[in-house]
Amino acid sequence: MKTHVKALVVGGGAVGTSIAYHLAKAGWQDVMLLERDELTSGSTWHAAGLLPLFNMSFATTHIHQYSVEFYKTLEEETGLNAGFAVVGNLRMAQTKERMDEYMVYATTAETCGVPYEFLTPDEIKARWPLINTETLEGALYHHTDGYINPADVTMAMAKGARQRGVEIVRRLQADAFEWNGTHWDVTCTKMVEKGGNLVASEEQVVITAEHVVTASGNHAQRTAKMLGIKIPAIPVEHQFIVTDVDPALQQWRKDGNPEHPVIRDADAQSYVREERGGWILGVYEKNAPAVFEYGVPDSFRADLFPLDLERIEDQYMAMIHRIPSCEESGLKDDFNGPICYTPDGNPLVGPAPGLRNMWLAEGFSFGITAAGGTGYYLAQMMVEGEAEIDMASLDPKRYGNWMTTEFAARKNEECYDHVYILHHPDEERPACRPLRTAPAYDRQKARGAQFGFVNGWERPNYYGPLDAPDNFDHDSRSFRRGGWWQHAVDEAKAIREGVGLIDATAFTKHVVKGPGATAFLDWFTCNKLPKVGRINLTYALTPAGTTRTEYTIVRNGENDYYLVSAGAWTAYDADYLRKCAEDKAGEFGYIEIQDVTTQWGVFAIAGPKSRDVLKAVIKDADPATALSNKRFPWLSARQIELGMCPVNAIRVAYTGELGWELHHPMEMQNYLFDLLEKAGEPHGMKLVGARAQNWLRQEKSYRAFGNELGRDATPAEADLPRFIDLSKDFQGKAEMEAKGIRSKCVTLLIDGPEDADPWGREALYDGDTKIGRLTSGGYSVHFGKSIGMGYVKPELANVGTKLKVRMLNRLWDAEIVEDSPYDPKNATIRVDG
Numbered sequence: 001m002k003t004h005v006k007a008l009v010v011g012g013g014a015v016g017t018s019i020a021y022h023l024a025k026a027g028w029q030d031v032m033l034l035e036r037d038e039l040t041s042g043s044t045w046h047a048a049g050l051l052p053l054f055n056m057s058f059a060t061t062h063i064h065q066y067s068v069e070f071y072k073t074l075e076e077e078t079g080l081n082a083g084f085a086v087v088g089n090l091r092m093a094q095t096k097e098r099m100d101e102y103m104v105y106a107t108t109a110e111t112c113g114v115p116y117e118f119l120t121p122d123e124i125k126a127r128w129p130l131i132n133t134e135t136l137e138g139a140l141y142h143h144t145d146g147y148i149n150p151a152d153v154t155m156a157m158a159k160g161a162r163q164r165g166v167e168i169v170r171r172l173q174a175d176a177f178e179w180n181g182t183h184w185d186v187t188c189t190k191m192v193e194k195g196g197n198l199v200a201s202e203e204q205v206v207i208t209a210e211h212v213v214t215a216s217g218n219h220a221q222r223t224a225k226m227l228g229i230k231i232p233a234i235p236v237e238h239q240f241i242v243t244d245v246d247p248a249l250q251q252w253r254k255d256g257n258p259e260h261p262v263i264r265d266a267d268a269q270s271y272v273r274e275e276r277g278g279w280i281l282g283v284y285e286k287n288a289p290a291v292f293e294y295g296v297p298d299s300f301r302a303d304l305f306p307l308d309l310e311r312i313e314d315q316y317m318a319m320i321h322r323i324p325s326c327e328e329s330g331l332k333d334d335f336n337g338p339i340c341y342t343p344d345g346n347p348l349v350g351p352a353p354g355l356r357n358m359w360l361a362e363g364f365s366f367g368i369t370a371a372g373g374t375g376y377y378l379a380q381m382m383v384e385g386e387a388e389i390d391m392a393s394l395d396p397k398r399y400g401n402w403m404t405t406e407f408a409a410r411k412n413e414e415c416y417d418h419v420y421i422l423h424h425p426d427e428e429r430p431a432c433r434p435l436r437t438a439p440a441y442d443r444q445k446a447r448g449a450q451f452g453f454v455n456g457w458e459r460p461n462y463y464g465p466l467d468a469p470d471n472f473d474h475d476s477r478s479f480r481r482g483g484w485w486q487h488a489v490d491e492a493k494a495i496r497e498g499v500g501l502i503d504a505t506a507f508t509k510h511v512v513k514g515p516g517a518t519a520f521l522d523w524f525t526c527n528k529l530p531k532v533g534r535i536n537l538t539y540a541l542t543p544a545g546t547t548r549t550e551y552t553i554v555r556n557g558e559n560d561y562y563l564v565s566a567g568a569w570t571a572y573d574a575d576y577l578r579k580c581a582e583d584k585a586g587e588f589g590y591i592e593i594q595d596v597t598t599q600w601g602v603f604a605i606a607g608p609k610s611r612d613v614l615k616a617v618i619k620d621a622d623p624a625t626a627l628s629n630k631r632f633p634w635l636s637a638r639q640i641e642l643g644m645c646p647v648n649a650i651r652v653a654y655t656g657e658l659g660w661e662l663h664h665p666m667e668m669q670n671y672l673f674d675l676l677e678k679a680g681e682p683h684g685m686k687l688v689g690a691r692a693q694n695w696l697r698q699e700k701s702y703r704a705f706g707n708e709l710g711r712d713a714t715p716a717e718a719d720l721p722r723f724i725d726l727s728k729d730f731q732g733k734a735e736m737e738a739k740g741i742r743s744k745c746v747t748l749l750i751d752g753p754e755d756a757d758p759w760g761r762e763a764l765y766d767g768d769t770k771i772g773r774l775t776s777g778g779y780s781v782h783f784g785k786s787i788g789m790g791y792v793k794p795e796l797a798n799v800g801t802k803l804k805v806r807m808l809n810r811l812w813d814a815e816i817v818e819d820s821p822y823d824p825k826n827a828t829i830r831v832d833g
């Protein structure tokens with residue numbers, strides 16, 4: 001057995017095995033995989049093996065799609081048949097709203113090249129007469145996926161890995177990790193069988209690895225403890241049952257008919273597939289409990305929990321309704337096993353927070369489906385520095401240190417429970433809320449705020465009616481324009497025509513200072529650094545030249561900077577900033593970094609009357625000129641006093657109107673809120689939420705992180721040349737230039753359906769040819785129609801190009817417009833007074 005390797009993968013389930021395989025395939029020699037028990041002895045052995053392509057996330061769809069294609073190649077490579085039955089997948093809808101959901105998400109599948117078709121109940125009946133189509137509105141059918149044998153596919157990947165030089169060691173448990181500057185020393189214990197139990201022996205070995213990947217499945221909590229980090233991956237119980245043979249089904253097959261597709265009855269929270277003449281019924285039921293919150297007990301191996309039939313009774317009855325012929329089939333087998341979840345249902349894939357060369361691949365609830373693609377894209381990240389798709393939505397650092405075991409467990413239960421709810425794009429999930437609230441939360445709530453969940457924070461999405469019932473927001477949601485839409489329109493208009501106040505407290509804020517700060521930030525970001533008292537918009541790039549983070553940088557002193565970035569990404573941004581600064585401190589000198597996110601609240605006041613509101617409360621020798629262009633020009637920062645509140649004000653507005661961001665001490669937030677509210681009253685100031693702001697920024701073509709900005713495109717491709725200083729050297733510059741312009745960000749005005757706007761996930765067409773996708777979407781109050789931003793092939797990225805957008809299963813006219821179609825000269829932003 002080797003004791004020095006390039007990469008050590010911990011965990012021999014489907015995920016770890018695929019990662020080892022793909023690292024070897026990507027060219028790394030000396031890859032080793034450790035498994036404490038037997039390969040597949042974690043969740044992998046008892047999975048139902050379904051491979052659903054249909055997914056709401058762009059990254060996850062790509063991952064699943066890679067898996068499905070890859071699994072088809074394994075037999076030829078390894079000689080092992082993984083039992084891939086490409087039977088297709090039939091997602092049935094019992095309501096019109098469910099059909100709307102399928103139409104919205106089908107367009108995401110389309111952007112990733114996943115084929116699909118819509119079927120009417122009659123078409124379903126004609127193809128699969130055993131299905132009772134009563135109560136169905138229709139279905140979405142994709143024929144390229146199906147199911148696979150999870151153990152067989154893992155063994156095939158293991159064989160393929162061995163053929164490529166990977167050493168797989170079973171019965172060896174990783175027990176301690178120590179980073180020694182250039183490598184990890186991983187202390188491992190040989191595991192032995194004793195009376196049916198797996199126990200640690202006295203025998204230990206230290207393996208030296210340049211890189212470590214953990215894919216420890218249900219053992220993620222133990223892994224987290226060993227690494228000294230938090231991993232919100234906690235399993236939930238998941239059940240499926242297998243019925244005896246169904247004579248009607250047997251006859252159907254005897255008559256030479258093909259196998260049924262996987263039948264998903266989302267409105268009945270279940271999936272069904274054929275299994276040896278009978279059926280498998282898998283269920284996402286209510287009240288499935290989280291398990292192993294503090295770790296897997298030593299006594300638990302490839303075990304199952306007892307079946308809880310009562311919990312799945314409704315779904316069982318629903319199956320009988322949908323496939324009446326199964327009524328007489330008895331119960332043959334049952335599985336109730338731990339299935340790992342995360343609070344948002346996405347796995348945690350990428351660099352571990354705070355650690356070097358430590359990669360996580362944890363928290364998989366669709367791990368059989370995701371294993372292939374995860375291995376492929378994670379290997380790209382490790383070997384080449386970056387994956388070809390943006391993996392940010394799966395990054396382990398999307399949860400900060402505020403995350404606790406109790407939060408993860410309850411949120412994971414909710415996530416399981418929500419697998420088959422209607423996934424409105426404007427969905428907000430209720431569990432564990434409110435948790436992170438800024439002081440003004442109660443005041444905002446009292447004024448009708450309907451909150452969104454951003455990195456744990458409560459942030460107003462919009463302000464509903466004052467007498468709104470508790471379920472107002474829930475009932476407002478829609479795949480079209482929801483009940484909240486008009487409120488957001490009113491708020492957006494208030495900012496364009498009068499004045500509005502937005503809570504932006506969730507913003508990520510870092511102080512970067514010290515003798516090395518200037519040289520470091522100059523290298524770390526692509527725009528010129530601002531002069532003292534000024535601000536700049538700039539981007540930190542990945543070493544591959546793509547966009548890692550968008551920053552507003554305020555220069556408070558020669559070597560003293562205040563960095564503002566997106567609220568959802570605090571730990572993600574902090575980690576990169578710190579690691580890069582540590583790497584460069586030797587070259588540039590001491591750099592101090594403080595995460596001050598929770599110390600500073602932020603209100604953004606914007607609109608033509610915003611200056612008048614501030615003038616009424618600013619304390620200054622000459623209040624009349626304190627906010628004038630001369631004393632407080634656009635893109636500058638000043639320390640001002642509003643009443644008794646010291647405020648670091650920045651003259652910038654993400655809405656594209658005259659405005660200021662008011663960064664204030666968190667503990668004075670309520671004082672400032674009351675002061676501004678009172679001062680705003682004579683000017684009709686409106687409280688405004690994030691949804692209106694999101695629309696307004698699209699009218700100005702302001703890119704958003706996670707939408708237009710991400711690790712799959714360079715700032716040049718995001719078409720931001722004015723924020724890139726090519727005369728200086730910066731991290732990722734050469735790589736950005738080498739990439740050229742593969743696709744380009746544009747803004748579009750869209751003549752869409754009367755009752756719907758795009759969500760920012762739709763496919764774009766030139767005639768019949770798919771040529772790009774939207775990354776943002778919404779409604780423009782200025783133009784009175786839908787608006788969106790997205791990426792298209794560079795040769796099409798010209799003002800006036802007519803394209804089509806797929807919405808609600810139809811193509812609608814769209815036209816590329818100049819950047820910042822609202823007020824392109826920034827006249828309203830610069831207005832003096």
Ligand SMILES: Cc1cc2nc3c(=O)[nH]c(=O)nc-3n(C[C@H](O)[C@H](O)[C@H](O)COP(=O)(O)OP(=O)(O)OC[C@H]3O[C@@H](n4cnc5c(N)ncnc54)[C@H](O)[C@@H]3O)c2cc1C
Pocket residue numbers: 010011012013014015016034035036037038039040041042043044045046047048049050051172173174175215216217218219238239240335336337338339340361362363364365366367368369370
């Ligand atoms: C009833 C049920 C049905 C399911 N159906 C499906 C389905 O149809 N489709 C689908 O995609 N997914 C399904 N899943 C989910 C799927 O089983 C998991 O997502 C997947 O198996 C996770 O794979 P993994 O490799 O991450 O984890 P695991 O398979 O749990 O593997 C982790 C491995 O790591 C080992 N390990 C842990 N710690 C250490 C250590 N310190 N040292 C050495 N080894 C260690 C463990 O022994 C284990 O073998 C289902 C799950 C359940 C419970």
